[in-house]
Amino acid sequence: MTLTQLRFLVAIADAGLNITLAAERVHATQPGLSKQLKQLEDELGFQLFTRKGKSLETITHAGGHVLERARTILAEAANIRSIAANLRNEARGDLRIATTHTQARFVLTDAIAALSRIYPQVSVHLQPGRENDALALLDGGQVDMAIVSTSGTPPPAGIALPAYRWNRVVLAPDTHPLAKLPRELSLDDLAAQPLISYDSSQKPESSLRRAFDAAGLLPQIAITAGDADLIKTYVRAGLGIGILAEMALLPRDTGDLRALPADHLFARCTTWIVLRRESVLREYVLEFIERFAPHLDRRDITRAMAAGTHIAEGVAVPHWRERQLADDGVAAA
Amino acid sequence: MTLTQLRFLVAIADAGLNITLAAERVHATQPGLSKQLKQLEDELGFQLFTRKGKSLETITHAGGHVLERARTILAEAANIRSIAANLRNEARGDLRIATTHTQARFVLTDAIAALSRIYPQVSVHLQPGRENDALALLDGGQVDMAIVSTSGTPPPAGIALPAYRWNRVVLAPDTHPLAKLPRELSLDDLAAQPLISYDSSQKPESSLRRAFDAAGLLPQIAITAGDADLIKTYVRAGLGIGILAEMALLPRDTGDLRALPADHLFARCTTWIVLRRESVLREYVLEFIERFAPHLDRRDITRAMAAGTHIAEGVAVPHWRERQLADDGVAAA
């Protein structure tokens, strides 16, 4: 058994059992991987994959267990390398973040810009996807951190650090009757309109859905999109009323759209930075977290990692707007 | 970085930084280890050990972290091999148990005998020591399980499965006044005598010490020994009254010694089987546990391992004497 063999194994698994694809990803030749896989199977004495003809078909049950162990072995090997890189103040490296489109597009930009100013040699890889995908990538060791949002409790896996809180806003065309409503918006107002929101609002456990359920209302979600830009586009086209995260608002949106606060209608959400419990963080990762969530102290983070528990309690988590103000303050200073 | 390099690293650490000794233990030559260590240090870019002249002096701070990671890597590699060995019904293997002398000498014998009858090719290694040593060995991956006793809560680390409960007994020479006491033994009776007990009874948190403390008494512990046989020897020599675990009583001891129950004087103790949370158990390990603690079901064990929690609650844990009866019943059947 070799680290190389295990690396090839997970590469094959991550490439969807396509050995050729896996080979390019690890910068090796395809026969090399084939052979190493065969040797590993010979040594262990059982098939890691079921074959259909010559192609790999599925992972064996036992193979899945081996794969899991191989992943943690490789993660720990990477940790050792991180220890070394931190010690020598190595400035190069990768920062792989799995997150949603909203975070990547509207929230992370400043912190990433700051990071690549301080560490120009660090390349940032953003892996957009659903919340669950992000957590799965984190657990599989494919990314260094996941940045996800929940309403209420932190995500179940890993070390979750609260980054900030935010509310939803309702977005209507300037010309729409709702945009000039003389009173506060109500859930009934919204239930009467075709709505446009994120894909995730389809799920029954979404805080959007729960708010309507609690009021005994059945909203008509006309269009869902994974992407705030798409939502805005459809709102502009007059196809419905948008409900989205307040971070997704841009100054120029106020030209033809009207954003109505919805704090009183939907549960407040929290965005979390989720880290692998066992991972050794590179210096620039800590730097990034501090830039992104300035209320988190370096020591808080390392302490939470050591204790293996998230630090939801006992940390004052700023709201999105306060956070924006704080950022401005920093920029002005 | 190679698995071999990491194996050599932990071998060197476990050999007390003596490369020559480490080399014999891993069945390799000393220059080989030296060279691999050097290569690893070169690759990581820092010293894993501080040198004094040519000899290794201490482990670097960062080296300690690397060592820790290396240990889990090797443990996971061993897990992969265990998966393979289980799958091919491999009958050979090692069972390394860290435990106290009392367990090894008086309690484990039957289960080990049964195991080596069923799996003659499995070699059992008993590692005697204190409770804390046993848990440290378990945590370092040097042993497969620890078998330790506590009064009350399970040991903090690993998966703890309750094996059985037991009480202390007081041991006096047949001729001693205490042996013919017409009434029940009291703590005052004991406090008036020179006592002979285990080394661990010196510790303030021992249940022995706590019982006397609670009664406001200061016992005179005249002799301590790590070993029940020694305690008996000194009791026979008339040097004091013995206090030891009821398991340590043998039928032939009743010839010249008198055992007095002490259930009402000292807190009941529990003996735990402690496993590493992440370890894959070989078939024969499950077999051993079932033999040793028949009230534990194979499924209970795997479930507890998967859940990562001990199963202290919800399991009826037999008392030592009931357990003995049950064993007899099995033997008779």
Next chain:
DNA sequence: CGCGTTTACGTCGTTCGTAACGATA
């Protein structure tokens, strides 16, 4: 002078890439 580590060197095994072959859709 013994113990332990490092350095030097030769041999062996292994890995890796190129190329040809085979199977499958």
Next chain:
DNA sequence: TATCGTTACGAACGACGTAAACGCG
């Protein structure tokens, strides 16, 4: 026929063991 995996072969690298040199107590 195109795609993907296996087998074959040769070159280069790396690991390992033996032998000798070096430092230290």
